[in-house]
Amino acid sequence: AQTVTQSQPEMSVQEAETVTLSCTYDTSESDYYLFWYKQPPSRQMILVIRQEAYKQQNATENRFSVNFQKAAKSFSLKISDSQLGDAAMYFCAYRRKGGSEKLVFGKGTKLTVNP
C-alpha cells in the first residue's frame, strides 16, 4: 500500500523568507502523481502544485516549487518570499495513475508565518 510521510508536524518562517516542507512516500509504481495541498483555517482544500512522476523537471507555480527526487521517493515543497497568507496546514499527497484512483495524504505540516 502506498504511504506518504511528512516528518515535520509544525514549521515556522519569517515573512519574506524561504521555507521547505518535507515529504517522502512509498510506492512500487513507476508512474503516478504527487501533490501539495494547502488548507487554511477556512478549511478549503486548495491545490498548490502537482508533479507527474515521469517528468524530470520540477514543477513550479509562482513562489512555490518542488524538489522531486524519484529515486529517493522524496517530494519537498519550497515556498519563497513567504507571505502571511501562506500560513496553513500543508498536505503532501500521492495518487496512482488511473481515472478513479484515490489520493493518499500525509499527516500534514502546520506552517506559521511570523511578521
Next chain:
Amino acid sequence: DTAVSQTPKYLVTQMGNDKSIKCEQNLGHDTMYWYKQDSKKFLKIMFSYNNKELIINETVPNRFSPKSPDKAHLNLHINSLELGDSAVYFCASSHAPNEKLFFGSGTQLSVL
C-alpha cells in the same frame, strides 16, 4: 457556480441519531469521493464511486452508507452516530484523465 458543493457546512447532533450529508458536483466528473478529516487533521479516504458504482470502501463501519443516485451526486448517510464520528467530512470529484481532485468545502460534524 460552486464546483463541488456539500451541505450542510456544520452539523451538530446527539449520539444515536441518523444524519445525512449531501454532495453535488457540476463538473461532469465520473468519480466522487468521501474523505474524513479527524481531529488531528489526518485525511483518509472513506468511499469512492465511479459512475454510480462503488469502487473503494476503506473498512468504514457499515453505519456509514454512501448513496449515489446519479454521477453528479454522492450522499453520505450515517446511522447511530457515535462520539468518534465527530470530524470534518470532505466530498471530492475527479474525471479521467485529469489527475486533479476537486474538493468541497467540508462538513464539520459534531456528535454530542
